[in-house]
Amino acid sequence: MRKSFEARFLGQKRSTKNPFDLSQDQIVRYSRQLILKEVGGKGQKKLMSSKVLIVGAGGLGSPAALYLAAAGVGRIGIVDSDKVDLSNLQRQIIHSTRTIGRPKAVSAKDAIQALNPEVDVVTFEERLEPENALDLLKGWDFVIDGSDNFRTKFLINDACVIKGLPFSHAGVLRFIGMTTTVIPRQGPCYRCLIREAPPPGAVPTCQEAGVLGTVPGVMGAIQATEAIKFIIGAGNLLVGRVLYFDALSMRFDQFELRRNPKCPSCGDRPVIKDLSQVDYGNVCRVKAE
Numbered sequence: 662m663r664k665s666f667e668a669r670f671l672g673q674k675r676s677t678k679n680p681f682d683l684s685q686d687q688i689v690r691y692s693r694q695l696i697l698k699e700v701g702g703k704g705q706k707k708l709m710s711s712k713v714l715i716v717g718a719g720g721l722g723s724p725a726a727l728y729l730a731a732a733g734v735g736r737i738g739i740v741d742s743d744k745v746d747l748s749n750l751q752r753q754i755i756h757s758t759r760t761i762g763r764p765k766a767v768s769a770k771d772a773i774q775a776l777n778p779e780v781d782v783v784t785f786e787e788r789l790e791p792e793n794a795l796d797l798l799k800g801w802d803f804v805i806d807g808s809d810n811f812r813t814k815f816l817i818n819d820a821c822v823i824k825g826l827p828f829s830h831a832g833v834l835r836f837i838g839m840t841t842t843v844i845p846r847q848g849p850c851y852r853c854l855i856r857e858a859p860p861p862g863a864v865p866t867c868q869e870a871g872v873l874g875t876v877p878g879v880m881g882a883i884q885a886t887e888a889i890k891f892i893i894g895a896g897n898l899l900v901g902r903v904l905y906f907d908a909l910s911m912r913f914d915q916f917e918l919r920r921n922p923k924c925p926s927c928g929d930r931p932v933i934k935d936l937s938q939v940d941y942g943n944v945c946r947v948k949a950e
Protein backbone atom coordinates (compact mmCIF):
# COMPACT_ATOMS: atom_id res chain seq x y z
CA MET A 662 0.00 0.00 0.00
CA ARG A 663 1.21 3.47 -0.82
CA LYS A 664 2.27 5.43 2.20
CA SER A 665 1.12 8.98 2.51
CA PHE A 666 3.64 11.66 1.73
CA GLU A 667 4.19 12.76 5.30
CA ALA A 668 4.19 9.18 6.64
CA ARG A 669 7.16 8.37 4.42
CA PHE A 670 9.25 11.06 6.04
CA LEU A 671 7.71 10.90 9.50
CA GLY A 672 8.46 7.17 9.53
CA GLN A 673 12.11 8.12 9.64
CA LYS A 674 13.41 8.57 13.14
CA ARG A 675 13.67 12.10 14.44
CA SER A 676 17.41 11.87 14.38
CA THR A 677 17.33 11.13 10.68
CA LYS A 678 17.70 14.34 8.84
CA ASN A 679 14.70 14.64 6.59
CA PRO A 680 15.32 15.88 3.07
CA PHE A 681 13.52 19.16 3.74
CA ASP A 682 15.33 20.16 6.92
CA LEU A 683 11.96 21.01 8.46
CA SER A 684 10.44 20.00 11.78
CA GLN A 685 8.08 17.03 11.96
CA ASP A 686 5.14 19.37 12.47
CA GLN A 687 6.16 21.50 9.51
CA ILE A 688 6.37 18.45 7.28
CA VAL A 689 2.82 17.51 8.23
CA ARG A 690 1.46 21.08 8.10
CA TYR A 691 2.86 21.80 4.66
CA SER A 692 2.77 18.25 3.25
CA ARG A 693 0.23 18.96 0.49
CA GLN A 694 2.41 21.67 -0.99
CA LEU A 695 5.81 20.10 -0.16
CA ILE A 696 4.81 17.28 -2.49
CA LEU A 697 4.49 19.76 -5.38
CA LYS A 698 7.72 19.86 -7.31
CA GLU A 699 7.32 23.63 -7.76
CA VAL A 700 7.36 24.05 -3.97
CA GLY A 701 9.28 21.22 -2.29
CA GLY A 702 11.55 21.86 0.67
CA LYS A 703 13.36 24.65 -1.15
CA GLY A 704 10.19 26.56 -1.96
CA GLN A 705 8.88 26.05 1.57
CA LYS A 706 12.07 27.52 2.98
CA LYS A 707 11.67 30.49 0.66
CA LEU A 708 8.09 30.99 1.84
CA MET A 709 9.15 30.74 5.48
CA SER A 710 11.81 33.40 5.03
CA SER A 711 9.60 35.73 2.94
CA LYS A 712 7.86 38.92 4.03
CA VAL A 713 4.55 40.06 2.55
CA LEU A 714 2.80 43.33 3.40
CA ILE A 715 -0.98 43.47 3.07
CA VAL A 716 -2.51 46.93 2.79
CA GLY A 717 -6.11 46.63 4.00
CA ALA A 718 -7.51 43.79 6.12
CA GLY A 719 -10.84 43.86 4.30
CA GLY A 720 -12.55 41.76 1.66
CA LEU A 721 -9.38 41.23 -0.39
CA GLY A 722 -6.88 41.25 2.47
CA SER A 723 -8.82 38.66 4.51
CA PRO A 724 -8.46 35.68 2.16
CA ALA A 725 -5.01 36.84 1.03
CA ALA A 726 -3.73 36.97 4.62
CA LEU A 727 -5.25 33.62 5.58
CA TYR A 728 -3.87 31.79 2.55
CA LEU A 729 -0.42 33.33 2.91
CA ALA A 730 -0.39 32.38 6.60
CA ALA A 731 -1.58 28.87 5.80
CA ALA A 732 1.18 28.51 3.20
CA GLY A 733 3.78 29.44 5.82
CA VAL A 734 4.88 32.93 4.72
CA GLY A 735 7.35 33.90 7.46
CA ARG A 736 6.31 37.46 8.11
CA ILE A 737 3.00 39.13 7.26
CA GLY A 738 2.42 42.85 7.77
CA ILE A 739 -1.10 44.23 8.06
CA VAL A 740 -1.80 47.92 7.44
CA ASP A 741 -5.29 49.00 8.49
CA SER A 742 -6.54 51.87 10.62
CA ASP A 743 -10.19 50.75 10.80
CA LYS A 744 -12.10 48.85 13.43
CA VAL A 745 -14.14 45.73 12.72
CA ASP A 746 -17.79 46.59 12.02
CA LEU A 747 -20.76 44.24 11.82
CA SER A 748 -21.28 45.22 8.16
CA ASN A 749 -17.73 43.98 7.32
CA LEU A 750 -18.40 40.35 8.22
CA GLN A 751 -20.32 39.49 5.02
CA ARG A 752 -16.98 39.42 3.17
CA GLN A 753 -14.07 40.18 5.52
CA ILE A 754 -13.74 36.61 6.71
CA ILE A 755 -10.59 37.05 8.76
CA HIS A 756 -12.68 38.91 11.35
CA SER A 757 -15.53 37.52 13.42
CA THR A 758 -18.53 38.60 15.45
CA ARG A 759 -16.31 38.25 18.51
CA THR A 760 -13.85 40.87 17.20
CA ILE A 761 -16.38 43.61 16.34
CA GLY A 762 -15.05 46.94 17.59
CA ARG A 763 -11.41 45.78 17.69
CA PRO A 764 -8.78 47.21 15.33
CA LYS A 765 -8.82 45.22 12.10
CA ALA A 766 -5.04 44.82 12.14
CA VAL A 767 -5.19 43.21 15.60
CA SER A 768 -8.23 41.06 14.73
CA ALA A 769 -6.41 39.85 11.60
CA LYS A 770 -3.25 39.12 13.60
CA ASP A 771 -5.21 36.95 16.06
CA ALA A 772 -6.85 34.98 13.26
CA ILE A 773 -3.52 34.44 11.47
CA GLN A 774 -1.82 33.24 14.64
CA ALA A 775 -4.72 30.91 15.43
CA LEU A 776 -4.29 29.41 11.97
CA ASN A 777 -0.49 29.28 11.96
CA PRO A 778 1.45 30.34 15.07
CA GLU A 779 4.71 30.14 13.11
CA VAL A 780 3.88 33.35 11.22
CA ASP A 781 5.36 36.56 12.55
CA VAL A 782 2.60 39.18 12.18
CA VAL A 783 3.42 42.89 12.25
CA THR A 784 0.49 45.29 12.63
CA PHE A 785 0.33 48.91 11.51
CA GLU A 786 -2.81 50.58 12.84
CA GLU A 787 -2.52 53.50 10.48
CA ARG A 788 -3.58 54.61 7.03
CA LEU A 789 -1.13 54.42 4.18
CA GLU A 790 -0.31 58.06 3.40
CA PRO A 791 2.21 59.78 1.12
CA GLU A 792 4.13 60.69 4.29
CA ASN A 793 4.52 57.13 5.64
CA ALA A 794 4.20 54.96 2.51
CA LEU A 795 7.89 54.62 1.67
CA ASP A 796 8.73 53.77 5.29
CA LEU A 797 5.90 51.24 5.64
CA LEU A 798 6.95 49.53 2.42
CA LYS A 799 10.55 49.13 3.56
CA GLY A 800 11.82 45.59 4.06
CA TRP A 801 9.02 43.64 2.35
CA ASP A 802 9.40 41.24 -0.59
CA PHE A 803 5.89 41.61 -2.00
CA VAL A 804 2.86 43.83 -1.38
CA ILE A 805 -0.84 42.94 -1.62
CA ASP A 806 -3.08 45.87 -2.45
CA GLY A 807 -6.23 45.02 -0.51
CA SER A 808 -7.39 48.63 -0.34
CA ASP A 809 -10.88 49.77 -1.26
CA ASN A 810 -10.24 53.21 -2.75
CA PHE A 811 -8.46 54.77 -5.72
CA ARG A 812 -6.38 57.07 -3.55
CA THR A 813 -4.65 54.19 -1.76
CA LYS A 814 -4.36 52.15 -4.95
CA PHE A 815 -2.48 54.93 -6.77
CA LEU A 816 -0.37 55.56 -3.69
CA ILE A 817 0.62 51.87 -3.44
CA ASN A 818 1.42 51.83 -7.16
CA ASP A 819 3.58 54.94 -7.11
CA ALA A 820 5.39 53.95 -3.90
CA CYS A 821 6.06 50.41 -5.13
CA VAL A 822 7.31 51.66 -8.51
CA ILE A 823 9.67 54.11 -6.77
CA LYS A 824 10.97 51.31 -4.54
CA GLY A 825 10.99 48.65 -7.30
CA LEU A 826 8.75 46.51 -5.12
CA PRO A 827 6.44 43.94 -6.75
CA PHE A 828 2.76 44.01 -5.83
CA SER A 829 -0.61 42.53 -6.65
CA HIS A 830 -3.41 44.94 -7.47
CA ALA A 831 -7.07 44.01 -7.26
CA GLY A 832 -10.39 45.82 -7.29
CA VAL A 833 -13.96 44.60 -6.81
CA LEU A 834 -17.47 45.98 -7.23
CA ARG A 835 -20.84 44.26 -7.26
CA PHE A 836 -20.16 40.94 -9.08
CA ILE A 837 -16.99 42.06 -10.86
CA GLY A 838 -13.37 41.73 -9.91
CA MET A 839 -10.13 42.53 -11.67
CA THR A 840 -6.53 41.93 -10.80
CA THR A 841 -3.03 42.39 -12.19
CA THR A 842 0.49 41.95 -10.87
CA VAL A 843 3.05 44.72 -11.15
CA ILE A 844 6.77 44.09 -11.17
CA PRO A 845 8.31 47.54 -11.64
CA ARG A 846 10.71 47.81 -14.56
CA GLN A 847 9.66 44.39 -15.84
CA GLY A 848 6.10 45.22 -16.87
CA PRO A 849 3.41 47.89 -16.85
CA CYS A 850 2.05 49.48 -13.68
CA TYR A 851 -1.44 50.45 -12.52
CA ARG A 852 -1.04 53.96 -13.99
CA CYS A 853 -0.39 52.35 -17.38
CA LEU A 854 -3.92 50.94 -17.02
CA ILE A 855 -5.60 53.96 -15.44
CA ARG A 856 -3.61 57.15 -15.66
CA GLU A 857 -5.41 59.04 -12.93
CA ALA A 858 -8.14 58.28 -10.44
CA PRO A 859 -11.63 59.12 -11.66
CA PRO A 860 -13.10 62.20 -9.95
CA PRO A 861 -14.66 61.48 -6.55
CA GLY A 862 -18.19 60.17 -7.00
CA ALA A 863 -17.65 59.09 -10.64
CA VAL A 864 -17.23 55.44 -9.68
CA PRO A 865 -19.43 54.11 -6.88
CA THR A 866 -17.81 52.45 -3.89
CA CYS A 867 -18.73 49.00 -2.56
CA GLN A 868 -20.60 50.78 0.20
CA GLU A 869 -22.73 52.57 -2.40
CA ALA A 870 -23.07 49.85 -5.04
CA GLY A 871 -22.59 46.66 -3.03
CA VAL A 872 -20.38 43.65 -3.55
CA LEU A 873 -20.95 39.92 -3.31
CA GLY A 874 -18.64 38.63 -0.57
CA THR A 875 -17.22 35.79 -2.64
CA VAL A 876 -15.95 38.18 -5.34
CA PRO A 877 -13.18 39.71 -3.16
CA GLY A 878 -12.74 36.14 -1.86
CA VAL A 879 -11.82 34.93 -5.35
CA MET A 880 -9.67 37.97 -6.09
CA GLY A 881 -7.86 37.87 -2.73
CA ALA A 882 -7.08 34.20 -3.20
CA ILE A 883 -5.60 35.02 -6.63
CA GLN A 884 -3.51 37.79 -5.05
CA ALA A 885 -2.12 35.33 -2.48
CA THR A 886 -1.42 32.86 -5.30
CA GLU A 887 0.57 35.50 -7.17
CA ALA A 888 2.58 36.32 -4.03
CA ILE A 889 3.38 32.63 -3.46
CA LYS A 890 4.36 32.13 -7.12
CA PHE A 891 6.58 35.18 -7.00
CA ILE A 892 8.31 33.96 -3.81
CA ILE A 893 8.96 30.42 -5.03
CA GLY A 894 9.61 31.51 -8.64
CA ALA A 895 6.97 29.28 -10.23
CA GLY A 896 4.75 29.75 -13.25
CA ASN A 897 3.72 32.91 -15.04
CA LEU A 898 2.63 35.94 -13.09
CA LEU A 899 -0.15 38.31 -14.14
CA VAL A 900 2.44 40.82 -15.29
CA GLY A 901 1.28 42.69 -18.39
CA ARG A 902 -2.12 41.04 -18.12
CA VAL A 903 -5.34 42.12 -16.46
CA LEU A 904 -7.57 39.29 -15.27
CA TYR A 905 -11.25 40.18 -15.22
CA PHE A 906 -13.82 38.11 -13.32
CA ASP A 907 -17.59 38.31 -13.74
CA ALA A 908 -19.32 36.20 -11.11
CA LEU A 909 -22.80 36.54 -12.65
CA SER A 910 -21.83 35.10 -16.03
CA MET A 911 -19.09 33.10 -14.27
CA ARG A 912 -16.44 34.06 -16.76
CA PHE A 913 -12.79 34.91 -16.49
CA ASP A 914 -11.37 37.08 -19.26
CA GLN A 915 -7.98 38.64 -19.62
CA PHE A 916 -6.47 41.36 -21.68
CA GLU A 917 -2.94 42.37 -22.38
CA LEU A 918 -1.59 45.48 -20.70
CA ARG A 919 1.46 47.20 -22.16
CA ARG A 920 3.79 49.55 -20.41
CA ASN A 921 3.02 53.11 -21.46
CA PRO A 922 6.31 54.87 -22.28
CA LYS A 923 4.57 58.11 -21.23
CA CYS A 924 3.34 56.69 -17.89
CA PRO A 925 3.98 59.30 -15.18
CA SER A 926 4.99 56.53 -12.76
CA CYS A 927 6.93 53.89 -14.74
CA GLY A 928 7.40 55.54 -18.16
CA ASP A 929 10.67 56.33 -19.90
CA ARG A 930 10.79 59.72 -18.23
CA PRO A 931 8.78 59.26 -15.02
CA VAL A 932 7.57 62.43 -13.35
CA ILE A 933 6.54 60.77 -10.09
CA LYS A 934 9.88 60.46 -8.36
CA ASP A 935 8.65 61.19 -4.87
CA LEU A 936 5.16 61.01 -3.45
CA SER A 937 4.89 64.72 -2.61
CA GLN A 938 4.49 65.37 -6.36
CA VAL A 939 1.06 63.78 -6.43
CA ASP A 940 -2.12 65.25 -5.05
CA TYR A 941 -3.49 62.07 -3.44
CA GLY A 942 -5.88 64.10 -1.32
CA ASN A 943 -7.86 65.01 -4.38
CA VAL A 944 -7.93 62.74 -7.40
CA CYS A 945 -4.33 61.49 -7.57
CA ARG A 946 -3.42 64.04 -10.23
CA VAL A 947 0.20 64.50 -11.03
CA LYS A 948 1.15 68.04 -10.05
CA ALA A 949 4.41 68.47 -11.92
CA GLU A 950 4.37 67.59 -15.56
Ligand SMILES: [Zn+2]
Pocket residue numbers: 849850851852853854920921924925926927928
Ligand atom coordinates in the same frame (compact mmCIF):
# COMPACT_ATOMS: atom_id res chain seq x y z
ZN1 LIG B 1 3.14 52.69 -15.58
